[in-house]
Amino acid sequence: MGIKLVILDYDLTFVDNYVDFYEAYSSTLKTYGCEPPGFDKFMEMLEHDMLEDSVPAGISKDDFWRLFRRLYVSRHGVLKKGCREALIALKTKYHTKTVIISGRESSPSFIWMELRRLGVDEFIDEVYTLQDLVYLNGVEESLFDKTWLINYVMRKHGVQPCQTVFLGDYITDYVSALKSGVYFIGVNQSEVRGGLMRKKGVSLVAKDFYDVLLHLSSLNHVMC
Template sequence: MSHFEMIIFDLDGTLLDTVEEVASAMNDALLESDLPGITLDQARSWVGKGAAHFLTQVLEHHQLQHAVDFDALLNLFYHHYELRSGTLSQLYPHVRESLETLRKSKRKLCVVSNKFKRGTDKVLRAHRLDHLFDDVFGGDSFEQKKPDPVAVHFLMQKHGVSPEQVLFIGDSSTDVATARNAGVEVWVVPYGYNHGEAVEKSMPDSIIDDFSVMLHRLSCA
């Protein structure tokens, strides 16, 4: 068995394909505000750095960044996303069975996402994954978001593990940078959201095709 005592997972683009419900929630908020909408492909390139960054990208694309009440529109997006959470998202292949197997191994399993905490919790509950994790943090759980390592450092201290005992699983350059900043190993999946760029460019420690490969490597390491 591997030496990893704790495995930290990103959420969007790693465990779940959530871009359709994120885009739909944004379009709900934009429509209610009489603003032009966005496409699914645009959303796929803009998600991953938190809702405020996502909204900034939307407004800059439409050249509306100085024409709207940003905070009001962001709160409206949060409202619509809570309604949409778990309705249009789906698990990536082998995620559920892999997490259930890892849960039996007594490792600490955690989620660190840049999605706001309420939305993170709701989508995990909707897909019946919430009981598999020891801790779940969102982008508003700490003052800083990923790639700041504050959440990883907190988890290491809470559970008494060293950086060498921690593995971060993600899908983007943000996740790779988070792991590097925390001094922990990072593996990435190639199917998620990486701001329109190939995730290989971020130089992770390993690229895994899907969660079955992750499970095999952890079992054989």
């Protein structure tokens, strides 16, 4: 039967928007009275997966990252290399549903506005953020866990885990995919971050969406 549903994380997976990430991170630090690092230092911490442990002492990590994801909005994003071509292929060759599940806790309307600005909104069927968990009475077992939303989307569209692929750039995306039983493709143009994902057990890591298409083609032959 092959691929029926492709779920995409948004920030740093679907789009390159490091400035948006930096602005949200800096605003969160300032809210807590802390001075943010320069952009180069921020990028170094992101590259080496050090941001999670960068929350200043005395501040709840959960509170910090929940505020961060509420402040995260779309302003400076550009499509990942090959993204438009991949979206066209998903619709014309694979005839899949394409759904974005973002780790933000802000309104999906921000993402829809950017999708329209980027000219790819017609290729996306639905957008969810972690804000939707509140409206849907969903469960977030740990911070940035997307398992419940992945399962919700599969149920809504009548698709099995073995017909579903989830694309993400971070290890929490991979863990959510494992818990949901869906196939996972890591998306990281950085050799360092891609290597970190492989060390965590991710077998398929793509540098861009041209690589994603190659992985999807190989997966399509082994899916139920």
